[in-house]
Amino acid sequence: MPGLETINPRRMWRIYVSALLSIFILVSASHFAGAIIGGDAERMAEDINTSGRQRMLSQRILFFAASYQTSGYADEQREEGLRAALTLFKSSHEALTRPASGRLSPALADIYFGTGPGQGLDAAVQAFVGDAIAVLAAPLAEKEAALDRMKLAGAGALLTDLNRAVSLYEGLAKSNARMVEQVALAGYILAIVTLFLEALFIFLPSHRAVVAAFDEVEAANRQLEEREADAFAALEEAEEAWAEAEDARVTSETAQRRIGDLVANIRTELALPLAALLTIAERLSMTRLPDAALGDARSVTAIADVSARTLDDLVAFSDPAAAPPTGGAANLNAILKRAAEIVSAAGRGDRPAVALDLDDAARTTLDVCPVAIFRLALFTIEAGVAAGAAAGRDAPVTVHLRQTPGPEGVDVVFQVAAPGTPLATDDPQTLIGLRVLSEDPVRADILAGLVARIDGQVVTHRAPPDLRFHLSFRAKPVRAQPRRGQARAKSGAGPRTATG
Numbered sequence: 305m306p307g308l309e310t311i312n313p314r315r316m317w318r319i320y321v322s323a324l325l326s327i328f329i330l331v332s333a334s335h336f337a338g339a340i341i342g343g344d345a346e347r348m349a350e351d352i353n354t355s356g357r358q359r360m361l362s363q364r365i366l367f368f369a370a371s372y373q374t375s376g377y378a379d380e381q382r383e384e385g386l387r388a389a390l391t392l393f394k395s396s397h398e399a400l401t402r403p404a405s406g407r408l409s410p411a412l413a414d415i416y417f418g419t420g421p422g423q424g425l426d427a428a429v430q431a432f433v434g435d436a437i438a439v440l441a442a443p444l445a446e447k448e449a450a451l452d453r454m455k456l457a458g459a460g461a462l463l464t465d466l467n468r469a470v471s472l473y474e475g476l477a478k479s480n481a482r483m484v485e486q487v488a489l490a491g492y493i494l495a496i497v498t499l500f501l502e503a504l505f506i507f508l509p510s511h512r513a514v515v516a517a518f519d520e521v522e523a524a525n526r527q528l529e530e531r532e533a534d535a536f537a538a539l540e541e542a543e544e545a546w547a548e549a550e551d552a553r554v555t556s557e558t559a560q561r562r563i564g565d566l567v568a569n570i571r572t573e574l575a576l577p578l579a580a581l582l583t584i585a586e587r588l589s590m591t592r593l594p595d596a597a598l599g600d601a602r603s604v605t606a607i608a609d610v611s612a613r614t615l616d617d618l619v620a621f622s623d624p625a626a627a628p629p630t631g632g633a634a635n636l637n638a639i640l641k642r643a644a645e646i647v648s649a650a651g652r653g654d655r656p657a658v659a660l661d662l663d664d665a666a667r668t669t670l671d672v673c674p675v676a677i678f679r680l681a682l683f684t685i686e687a688g689v690a691a692g693a694a695a696g697r698d699a700p701v702t703v704h705l706r707q708t709p710g711p712e713g714v715d716v717v718f719q720v721a722a723p724g725t726p727l728a729t730d731d732p733q734t735l736i737g738l739r740v741l742s743e744d745p746v747r748a749d750i751l752a753g754l755v756a757r758i759d760g761q762v763v764t765h766r767a768p769p770d771l772r773f774h775l776s777f778r779a780k781p782v783r784a785q786p787r788r789g790q791a792r793a794k795s796g797a798g799p800r801t802a803t804g
Contacts, residue, residue: 323506330491347403348477354396355473359466363395366458369451377447383440385386390436397429399488400469411472415465423644425465426750432457504679574678577611578649607646612679617675634674635784637662640703643681647701657689659700663707670707670714670779673756676754683741683751684720684773692723695769699723713778722771730764 369385375382388479401408401416408416416426431453438450584604596668645659688701704727721727741751741764755762760777 309721319506323502326498326502330495333491348473348476348480349401351400352470352477354400355466355470358393358396358400359463359470361389361396362458362462362466364389365393365432366438366454369436369454372439373447373451377444386436386440390433392439393429394433397426397433401426409476411476412469415472425469428457428465432462455500507548513636573614573682575650577607577614577646577650583609585650594785603645603649606642610642610646613675614679616677632672632674633669634672634677635669636705636707636718637664637678639674639678640681640705640718643678643685644703646682647685657700658685659702661702661704663705668707668709668714669782670716671782672758672777672779676757680751680754680775681718681720686774687742687773688720688722688725688771691769691771695722695724697723697769701707702727709781713780715778716776718773720773722769725765725770725772728765728772728774753767 365386368382368389372379372382372386377383418423418424435450435454435457439447439454442450581604584607617694640660640662644660648657685701685703692699692701701723702719702721702725703723704717706717708717719727741755741762742748755775758777758779760775762776763774765772765774
């Protein structure tokens with residue numbers, strides 16, 4: 305089998321052009337030969353029809369001439385019929401004897417213009433035409449003589465010669481048809497031979513060269529695939545090592561980010577209590593009234609206790625293995641007052657920052673995590689104050705608390721509204737909003753955990769400068785035994801009353 309060293313596939317187009325050119329020449333020659341011979345056949349068929357019509361016209365002329373004689377050469381209709389038949393007869397004879405090619409076949413030339421027996425048809429036709437013209441235009445005596453000659457020739461020699469011409473035309477047509485068949489057969493045989501030679505000397509070697517080329521390409525492709533497989537194996541090993549390093553990097557970055565977020569959150573949550581401590585301590589150092597100093601000292605102690613508990617809760621939250629507390633004894637009024645006091649003290653404003661609307665009639669201590677309640681209250685009040693300050697509103701933040709005892713516990717509704725923001729009513733449509741407490745995702749996760757710790761539901765309404773938080777939950781009341789110092793705990797003066 306020839307390979308790339310014997311046949312260059314890049315130059316095979318020359319071979320294909322040669323093959324196509326030979327086929328084109330063969331097809332063109334067959335087409336033009338058929339067109340020429342076919343044209344001759346069409347012309348011969350037309351000549352057969354014309355020569356056959358000449359026989360009919362000779363008899364028609366003879367009929368009209370005899371009828372014209374019978375009418376005493378006075379019938380115009382028969383005269384007109386004779387003229388029309390004679391005109392067509394003359395024009396048809398001229399078409400037969402003077403063809404478009406300008407020459408007749410030898411056989412037709414002999415029958416029309418020969419001088420031997422059965423020849424000289426042209427002279428006979430011209431004589432017949434001259435007698436017919438005489439019948440139309442000559443004097444009466446010449447008309448009669450011309451008609452007699454027409455009757456003699458039209459029923460005898462002229463009709464015989466016309467029949468012989470028709471037979472000759474038919475023979476030429478049959479001979480031409482046989483030539484067409486021979487040419488078609490010769491073209492078919494030549495096409496078969498050409499295709500066989502092209503298949504043997506052009507297409508078969510080309511096919512072998514293409515197959516050899518594909519074999520070499522496939523062999524090279526197999527080698528390339530083997531090398532590629534080795535490269536992919538090495539790449540997979542490198543990717544596995546890179547993936548392990550990337551996992552370690554992501555794990556380290558996640559841990560660092562979590563630590564950073566927790567530290568930032570601890571700083572944020574302790575900023576307000578520390579600021580309040582500094583403010584109250586400064587005020588304490590400047591007062592000389594014993595009662596005011598005692599109250600400030602108790603506030604400092606309570607805020608310090610709250611800060612310590614908040615810090616413990618944050619540390620517990622930072623440890624995934626530690627479970628944060630979920631229960632406790634909380635006096636909601638005392639917790640909200642302490643949170644409002646911290647925000648007001650940290651703000652250092654002349655006007656109160658918080659307006660409390662507490663349920664003073666409900667002094668029930670509830671079984672709910674006091675640290676979670678305090679942190680939620682502190683954040684929502686602080687956010688309300690910040691929203692009011694950003695909007696330039698001097699009105700205080702509204703803190704609303706309602707506790708409704710029921711057969712299954714106490715239903716608590718806690719709302720914080722920024723200055724100028726109305727509180728929600730009992731209409732469910734007013735509670736439609738976002739269930740996200742903060743736009744900071746880390747802060748939002750922490751606060752969502754606090755809401756889940758008290759098994760509550762929260763709705764946030766944000767339409768700057770309006771801001772409202774609506775928190776609802778249910779808790780069991782705690783009925784503790786009276787003990788010493790209980791009055792102080794209920795009044796919120798001691799350290800433990802800040803968180804219940």
